[in-house]
Amino acid sequence: MFEILAALRDGFAGALTLPHLGWALVGVTLGTAVGVLPGIGPALTVAVLLPVTFNLEPTSAFIMFAGIYYGAMYGGSTTSILLNTPGETGSIATAIDGHMMAKNGRGAAALTTAAVGSFVAGTLSAILLTFFAPMLASVALRFGPAEYFALTILAFTAVSALLGTSLTRGLFSLFMGLALGLIGIDPLTGDARFSFGIPQLLDGIDVVILVIGLFAVGETLYQAWSYGRQQFEMVTLHDFTGMNREEWRRSWKPWLRGTAIGFPLGVLPAGGTVIPTFLSYLTEKRLSDHPEEFGKGAIEGVAGPEAANNAAAAGVLVPLLTLGLPSSATAAVMLAAFQQYGLQPGPLLFSTRPDLVWTLIASLYIGNVMLLILNLPLAGVWARVMLVPRPLLFGGILVLASLGAYTLNRSMLDLFLLYLVGAVGCAMRVKAFPLVPAVLGLILGPLSEQHFRRAMAISEGDPSVFFTRPLSAVLLLVAALTLFGPMLLRRTSNVNTN
C-alpha cells in the first residue's frame, strides 16, 4: 500500500509541472472538441493526434493522451444531450433522457450532471486502477465466451426498460436491430451473410450510422413532418445555472452506481462501453421512485450512464497497463503510442518503466480535474445551443450528421444508408415505435451470437457450459430475475393482499 502511494506521489511529481499541465489542457480541449463531432470517436481522435506528439517527450505525450481520451469520451455526451446525436456508442443511453431534459429547458443541468458524473466516475476509477489493477485484471481473465454470452443476455433485459407503451412495437424495434445485425461477414466462418454482393456491407451496418440516422436525421424529418400539422412547443430555458438542490440529491447515487457498474465491465477485455451504460440506465429506472419520468427527462437516466461510460473508459486501461491487452480500438491506438516510445505494455511494464506508468496514472487524475474545470462553466454556454433558431439548428445538425457518416468509411453508401435510416426513424416515430431497442439489437445481437457460437465450439456443441460455469450461471440468473423478478414480486404481493 505504501509503495503504491509513494509511487503515485512520484507520478504526480512528474506530471505536476507547468508545461505538463499545459499539455493536459490542450489534450482535454482537443479531445472534447473532436469528441463533439459525430462519427469521430476517441480512437480516431487519438490516432489523428498521434503525430502531434512525435516531438514531445513521453511524459507530456501521455498526459495529453489521457486528456484526449477522457475529453473525447465526455465530448460525445454534449451532442447527445443537446442535439440527440450521440458522438459515440457509449453515449446513446445518455441521449434518451438527456435530450428530453434539454427540450424541457434543463440542458444545463443535464450537462452538469454529465460533467460531474464523469469526473466522479473517472476519479473513483483512477483510484481503483491505482490500487487494484493487477488483481482486477486476473479476475477479468476468468471471463470466457460463455460468460460474455450470459452478459449480453443480461444486457438484453435492459430492453424491458426501453419498450415504451407497447410490448409488440418495442419488440419489433428490437428485432429490426437484430436483423440489421445479421448483415456482414459471419465472424466465425468468414462467409458473407445478407450482404447482397455489396462489398461495403461486408462489415455490416455501422452502429454510428444507425444511431445518427434514427436520432438526428429521424428527429429532423419528424419535426418537418409535424411542422405544418401541430404547433411547436418552443424551448424555453429556465436558467443556465446547472443543477438545483433537488437534482444534486437525485444525481449522486446514480453516479456511484454507474461507476460500480461501468468500471468492472470496462476491465473485461471484451466488455466495451455500451453494455454498462444500458445496465446503468436499467438499474436507475428499476430503483427509481418515479420510473414514469424515465424517457421524459429523468436526471438519473443521464447521471448513471454518463458515470458508467467514463468508468468503463478508465477500466479499459487496466488490462492495457497490466497485461498489455488492447481491449478497445482506442486502447489499440494507445498501445501503438506506447510503442513509439519503445515501451511494451505487458505484464512487465509496471516493473520495467514504473516512472512512466505512474506518471500516466497521475495524469488520469489531472485530466479529470481539467475536464471538470473546463466543462462546468461551459455547460451554461453549450445549453444556449437550444436557443439557436430552429432552421439553423436543424441545418447544422444534418450537415454534421452527413459529415460524420461520410468520414466513418469515406463511403457514399454510408451517407445513403444514413438518410434511409433517417426516413425509417421518422416513420417509426410517427407510428410510435421506440427507437432505442433497435440500436441495442444491432449492438448486442452480433455480440451475443458470436460469444454463443464460440462457447459452443469450445465445448464441442454441449450447451450445458452456460450453466455449469459458475460466473455464467450467476449472470443468467440475474438476467432472469431482472426480467421476471418484478412480475413475481407483484404476484406475491397480490396474493398477500388477497
Add this chain to the structure above:
Amino acid sequence: MRRAVGVLLLAFLPVAAGAQTYDQLRIIAPAAPGGGWDQTARVMQQVVQQTGLARTVSVENIPGAAGLIGLARFIGAERGNGDAVMVNGLIMLGAIVTQQSEVTFANVTPIARLTGEYEVLTVPANSPFRTLGDFTRAFRARPEAISWGGGSAGGSDQILAGLIADALGVAPRRVNYIAFSGGGESLSAILGGQVSVGINGLAEFAPQIEAGTVRALAISSGERLPGLDIPTLREQGVDVEFENWRSVVGPPGLSAADRERMDAAVASLVASPEWQAALVKFRWIDRYLAGPEFLRFVASEERRVQNILTQFGGDEEDASLNASAAYPAVILGGLALFGVLSYVGRLRGEKRSQRAADPPTADSPTTTHWRPVVLIAAGILLNLLLAETGGFIIASVALFWCVARAFDPRHPVRDALFAVAVSVSAFLLFGRVLDLQLPAGVLAGLI
C-alpha cells in the same frame, strides 16, 4: 499555454530536411486505426517526415472487409496518381480468396514487401502441453477437442492453423478454430485458458512469453530467432514456414517515371536508420523485397493461401452449418411475427393512451403540410448527388439551405450565409486540422 499551442501548431508543420522526393505523399491504410496496417502506415508517415522524403505526408484510413474496400477505392480513385501508396499484405490475399473479390493484387502496382511478423503457437502457463509434441499427439488423436484461438476468420492466424493441420495429416476443416476480433480478445482467451492453444503474431505475444504468463510451443520462422528461445515448427517435425508479411503498393496505371520514383523512395525509406529503429520498437522483421522477386513471392503466397482456405470451406460440418443458418431464421421470424402483431394491434386501436403521443391528425394534410418534408427530401437528394461530384462544400450548402428553408419561410439570405459559413468551416476543420480529407470537388483548386 500560448507556447503550448505554438508548439502544437509547429508539430503539424512538416520538418524540412534534404531534397524532397514528394511534395505531398498520401499513404492509404485500408484498415481502422490501431491495427497492423494502420501502424505500418503511421510509422512510414513518421519516417518519411523525419527523413524529408516528402514535404507533407498524410495517412488515410479506409477500413472495411479486411482491406478489400480500401483496395477497390485505391484502384478506382487513385489510378495513375504517383503521389499515393497503399499498405497491404498477406491478410488481403486471404480476404480476396474468401470473398471472391473482383479486385485483386493484379490490379495494383506492387512496390515492395516491407516487414514480416512470425507467428507463435502458445498455451497458457498451466497447460498440460509442455512441448509441441504433446500438443500434436492430442490434436491427431481428437482434432475437434482442441480449440485454437486466433484472429479473424480467413486471416493469417487461421491460415497458419490450417497449414499446421495439413502438415500433420489432419484435414484443415477439422480444425476447431475460434475466431476472435482483435489481438486483445484472443490474447485474453489464451491467458484465461478459455482455448487450448493460441495462434498469433509474435509481437503481440512476446511480452507475455517473456513474463512467463504463456508458454510458446513453436514459432513459424525458418530458423530460430536470435535472442528468443523458441524452437521452430520445422525443427520439431512440422514442415511449415510462415510469416504475416506487409507490403506497400502503388495505384495502377503509373507512368514509368512515377514508378521509378516510388521504388527509389521506398528503398531509401527502408534503408534509413529511422525505419530500422522503428522496426526494433514494433518487433517487426525487415523483409524488404522489391522488383520481380516480390512479384514471384506474391504469386506463390496466393497459391498457398488459396489452397488452404478452400480446404477450410470444403464441406462444412453439419453442426456449424445449422448454427449459422438457424440464428438468422429465428431473427427474421421474430421480425415478421412482431411486425404482424404491431399491425394487428394498431388495427384494433390498441392502446388508446398512445393517441396522446401521436400528433393530432384531425386536420387533413394539405400541400402546405408537405412543403417542409419535400424541401428536406430535396436537400438530401442534392446532398447525395453532389457529395462526390460537386464536392463536400457545395453539397453541404445545398443540404443546409434546403433544411433551413423547410423550417423557415422568411430568411432565405440569412440561411444561405449560415449554410456557406458552416460548410466551409466544417470542411476546413476536417481537412486542415484533423487531416481527414473530404471530397473537394469542383472547388478543389480554390480551397
